[in-house]
Amino acid sequence: MSFIDAELVQRIHNDFLDSYDEELELEMEDRIYFQDNDLDSPTQSPESKEYRQLYFRELFRLQAELVKLQDWVAATGHKVVVIFEGRDAAGKGGVIKRITQRLNPRICRVAALPAPNERERTQWYFQRYVSHLPAAGEIVLFDRSWYNRAGVERVMGFCTDEQYEEFFRSVPEFEKMLVRSGIQVIKYWFSISDEEQNLRFLGRIHDPLKQWKLSPMDLESRRRWEHYTKAKEIMLERTHIEEAPWWVVEAVDKKKARLNCIHHLLQQMPYEEIKRPTIDLPEREYHEDYARRPVPKDMFVPDIY
Template sequence: MAKDNYNEKDWLALEIEETLEEMFETEFSEPMLSPELREALRTRNANHLDNQTYYRNLLRLQSEMIKLQDWVVANNAKILIICEGRDSAGKGGVIKRITQRMDPRVARVVALPKPSERELSQWYFQRYVPHLPAGGEIVLFDRSWYNRAGVERVMGFASDEQVEQFFQDVTEFERMLIRSGVIVLKYWFSITDEEQQLRFQMRIEDPMKQWKLSPIDLEARIRWEQYTTAKEEMFERTSFPEAPWYIVEGNDKKRERLNCMEHILSKINYHEIPHEKVTLPKRVFKPNYERRVLPDDLYVPKVY
């Protein structure tokens, strides 16, 4: 395509074509689901955001995320985005769309495994500290220290005394981060009881998604009301003016992703950073250079 004809419309068309793979993936996985579940999905999806609106806004917001990334680097800013919510609430999908087109050296995701024996003996926040953003970084926590107020509390992994100590410490810990220049945003991704039931059933029936369903997830399903009570107290005791909680409704994944991205961008006073125009340099040719023939066994077999 000639440079003169390569306008914004052409770019958008190419980007939409690339991004449509997610929709195709959903269609391909559908035959693995039971007829009852397929019908439930069709009924549910009738009220969801249409694909054209979703993809156009997704690409627009991802373009803005690149501008935010450039601003973070240019200003040596530090952004911490905490993502919490019930199992299958869509945290991972939101995080993926936020970071999808960003530089992984600037925007990185932290999803820590369960603590080791050594970490269990440390100050509770200690294992999270090394992953906090330095200047010029955006860090997204896919679950965070709020595990103590949620899963650890409900499942009995933390004592009442440990939970209470967490509540006494966490707001001051976050205030320390804010005083050091970290922008802290905290999001809770919310879904209904019925929607979680549907998504769990999809994971059970789809062999490509069964890995997402753990014994803890199944136990948490039983304790839905206990999680609700824990969540409500967490909001009450850990939301404060400098770092409030924001709830993102997640029954419609497309709206959930767009709404969260719009909100992040609205909470940070960034601006576009001008860049010098890049000119591709001419390649240097050496007249006496001869390219060596490499042995066939170095190449990946051409299966396709």
């Protein structure tokens, strides 16, 4: 192997390591400070290390399957809506990150709508969600959805009793209409215990990089745990329909929840690997009349690191 080939292989290897480091960075929920490039906490037990290695191995395998699913959706024109609901700090955002991590954002995108503005509050309730529905060959992941009305709006008193009941009359018909139009609707509820939510909230309170995740609404939801439980039970009972059933993800263990949810999502569609044509990198063209212009030094970002 020539020196140039060896250097190229080394660069490709280094790029792979950089990509792997990004995965590790995303996974460091409890930020461990490393020395001497040691990626394992000195307090980790052998069982914990083995569990973590298994998690990464399965996560990467499932993400490879998600890429196949993405190609199949694009090739067949399938349309998918995946709804993620659950209590605050239940882990919805974490699994959404792992699903989208290696996918094309033009095919698989996330809809995370803020609270409705004054104009939206006067619209048909489902109207602001409709514009985010998928076209052919698209997957849309709703990080919270129209089920806000059955949860936070009900518990916090942001809707009237009449609006609440109208929601339950409308939502089964709305979702049946989506399914009849060719949109597959998959709904997940992430379930955590009282103790686990309390622990995660405390973690956010004492972590300056996570405090932004706690809003006054989140804190109030903690106080109203039992109200949310009742609202959740009513919601699941009244909106669990054959065309769009609810699936409950046990989410006390974040890593298991992510793997179980992704595995289950993959089982919901009869995808198969789409054979891609062989890609040949074209030769770069050279022109004698081309001269690269120097970039002024003051335009460069300072080389601090």
